[in-house]
Amino acid sequence: MEQKHLEYKYMNGFGNHFSSEALPDALPKNQNSPQKCPYGLYAEQLSGTAFTVDRKHNQRSWLYRIRPSVSHKPFTKVAEKTDLVSQFGNTNNVSYIPDQIRWDPFKLLSPLSLEKDIPSQNINFIYGLHTLAGAGDPSVKNGLAIHIYNANHDMVDTAFYNSDGDFLIVPQHGRLDITTEFGRIMVSPCEIVVIPRGIKFAVNLPDGPSRGYVLEVFVGHFELPDLGPIGANGLANPRDFLSPTAFFEEKTNCDYTIMNKYVGQLFAAKQDHSPFDVVAWHGNYVPYKYDLNNFNVIGSISFDHPDPSIFTVLTCKSAFPGSAIADFVIFSPRWLVQEHTFRPPYFHRNCMSEFMGLIQGKYDAKAKGFLPGGASHMTAHGPDTTTFEKASNEELKPTRIPDGAIAFMFESFLMLGITTWGLSCSELQKNYNKAWEDLKSYFDPNNCSAN
Ligand SMILES: [Fe+2]
Numbered sequence: 001m002e003q004k005h006l007e008y009k010y011m012n013g014f015g016n017h018f019s020s021e022a023l024p025d026a027l028p029k030n031q032n033s034p035q036k037c038p039y040g041l042y043a044e045q046l047s048g049t050a051f052t053v054d055r056k057h058n059q060r061s062w063l064y065r066i067r068p069s070v071s072h073k074p075f076t077k078v079a080e081k082t083d084l085v086s087q088f089g090n091t092n093n094v095s096y097i098p099d100q101i102r103w104d105p106f107k108l109l110s111p112l113s114l115e116k117d118i119p120s121q122n123i124n125f126i127y128g129l130h131t132l133a134g135a136g137d138p139s140v141k142n143g144l145a146i147h148i149y150n151a152n153h154d155m156v157d158t159a160f161y162n163s164d165g166d167f168l169i170v171p172q173h174g175r176l177d178i179t180t181e182f183g184r185i186m187v188s189p190c191e192i193v194v195i196p197r198g199i200k201f202a203v204n205l206p207d208g209p210s211r212g213y214v215l216e217v218f219v220g221h222f223e224l225p226d227l228g229p230i231g232a233n234g235l236a237n238p239r240d241f242l243s244p245t246a247f248f249e250e251k252t253n254c255d256y257t258i259m260n261k262y263v264g265q266l267f268a269a270k271q272d273h274s275p276f277d278v279v280a281w282h283g284n285y286v287p288y289k290y291d292l293n294n295f296n297v298i299g300s301i302s303f304d305h306p307d308p309s310i311f312t313v314l315t316c317k318s319a320f321p322g323s324a325i326a327d328f329v330i331f332s333p334r335w336l337v338q339e340h341t342f343r344p345p346y347f348h349r350n351c352m353s354e355f356m357g358l359i360q361g362k363y364d365a366k367a368k369g370f371l372p373g374g375a376s377h378m379t380a381h382g383p384d385t386t387t388f389e390k391a392s393n394e395e396l397k398p399t400r401i402p403d404g405a406i407a408f409m410f411e412s413f414l415m416l417g418i419t420t421w422g423l424s425c426s427e428l429q430k431n432y433n434k435a436w437e438d439l440k441s442y443f444d445p446n447n448c449s450a451n
Contacts, residue, residue, distance in 0.1 A: 010242035019282040022246040026280035048285035061283025078266035083130040086264030094417035102432040105373030109152040122153040125203035132422040135414035138164035138218040147214040155202040165218040174210030183244025222314040240294040297334040323413035331407040347382030361405025384435035
């Protein structure tokens with residue numbers, strides 16, 4: 001028997017305690033775990049933090065489902081080769097390199113093969129994950145990983161959950177139609193979606209071959225950055241975050257696969273029913289999406305280029321105040337009006353690690369070579385020669401980063417290692433250093449004039 005309630009409906013807010021029912025009165029009244037739940041459902045709590053974490057940071061949700069998550073056959077390790085890495089450090093498949101590194105756009109897969117006997121050419125979201133960089137280790141809950149996904153196949157009767165951390169997914173090409181235990185989410189390029197640790201989800205690809213980036217944090221959860229002197233409003237506003245509403249399918253006597261990433265290893269277990277059987281839920285541990293076009297950009301209206309922390313959308317804090325396991329930062333459409341200022345991002349060296357990607361358009365610090373779907377990882381860096389020459393001499397009229405141009409940065413206080421996959425893939429640029437090779441000296445000890 002199969003019964004689906006297909007809708008995309010969202011609830012607004014960040015960190016809210018939501019309640020959602022796909023059937024009327026499916027949520028128990030006034031308590032979490034009654035002796036018998038409405039409609040004969042099972043009650044199940046999903047904890048996103050330790051039980052005893054302070055109330056401000058405590059995250060958990062109660063799910064009322066047709067069968068509890070524990071109803072599955074034993075997990076077995078997936079034998080197929082994957083490019084997932086989660087344990088960094090001095091391992092054989094990770095290198096630590098002080099050079100700037102950049103990748104061309106990661107090649108999209110071909111459309112789905114209609115030959116059913118060529119499964120190797122049909123890659124779903126999970127098998128399409130390739131770890132590019134990272135730090136730390138989920139087994140000790142510290143660190144992060146950065147993945148590229150490249151997929152052309154729906155997750156058919158397959159769901160996935162990640163035991164290692166939260167996924168922040170940045171689609172770059174193609175929408176993601178994501179079914180979660182909490183409901184359904186459609187995510188387009190220029191939107192992001194966060195799926196916290198342990199939440200089962202399945203990804204379909206309505207636009208065919210799809211590509212994007214994933215930031216995975218092994219500890220904590222993403223939160224909105226503090227605003228300090230900015231005040232009560234600005235950057236990503238809480239009400240623009242959207243969480244799904246309850247959706248369930250009653251699908252039984254089927255051959256369903258539950259995949260799990262557990263300390264970087266993929267496991268699979270069979271069960272005879274859909275895991276998307278949550279009829280009602282309540283809580284504050286939820287998946288959510290956010291449209292990057294809603295970001296309220298704040299910047300300099302006098303002189304100088306502000307530090308890019310002003311563009312932080314979400315942060316996953318470390319135990320060290322002000323230092324993040326990972327920040328998600330965007331460079332999106334805005335006016336540039338600073339006077340007597342070198343307007344592009346300045347040259348700098350950063351004790352944080354910076355990983356950049358481009359969703360669409362052009363990035364204002366790179367005239368060429370940094371393309372949508374590509375990526376870069378850097379130590380000392382700054383605008384390329386062409387950009388420096390132009391920005392040093394152009395008339396400083398108000399200019400606008402055009403609509404649709406969105407670059408982003410994953411920034412971490414940890415030191416990122418690059419995986420063997422990242423260093424051996426054909427998209428790795430061989431001569432990224434040449435972007436700065438032609439920067440010449442203008443030094444004249446006899447002329448202290450700036451011009
Ligand atoms: Fe930077």
